[in-house]
Amino acid sequence: MYKYFKKIYIERPEIGRRFVIGDIHGCYLTLRTLIEVQLVLTKNDQLFLLGDYIDKGPESKKTVNYIIKLIKKGYKIYPLRGNHEEEKLQIAKNQPDILPWAFRQAKDMLKEGKIKKKYFEFFSELRYYFELDNFFLVHAAFNFKAPNPFEDKESMVWLRRFETHPQFIGDKIIIHGHQPRSVKKVLKNIEKGKKVIGIDCGVNYYKEHKYYDYKKLGKLSALNLDTKQLYIQNNVEVY
């Protein structure tokens, strides 16, 4: 169904721009605002998504439907797999009886206790990483201790490590999500020319939280890979 997901190496578009958006976590209105108002995405552009489309925020199903709809309309969308999608597939395979619990924040993505076909197929076809001319894109990180980091799928969705490895990566910059950080920190890393750049600005951490400083988070960001401009969208969800 989503055949072009099969490609790992994605060539630069002829005339369009290239954007990457980090963890969306059910923030459908925020995503739409970022894409339609700020980026004003066109069908010439490429848009890479770093995974974690569901949970935490209010609109998991709408978020995934929106992504699928953009793809069907002919937008060049390249979605990666996050740990939240990976986890749901694993549960469907190994412990289907706990699916209602796993989807407690996205109940309408289930039908009779199973993941609806549309979403099961979409999750199943998500790639773990993309390679571009100057970049590697991944949800979490690469495990450079593995014999072949590109085959260590679990690490690509779960690992929390921020390092590069010229032997595997060469000069390319790794762009990832998975761990929220402040806009200030993201901008600093871009400016310093860091080889690993996390762009998850914790869109759901917009109010007091045990671990995260919500005053610095609660944003969804998009990075233009070529100009390095960072677009910041505040959380606009209705909870």
Ligand SMILES: [Mn+2]
């Ligand atoms: Mn994650």
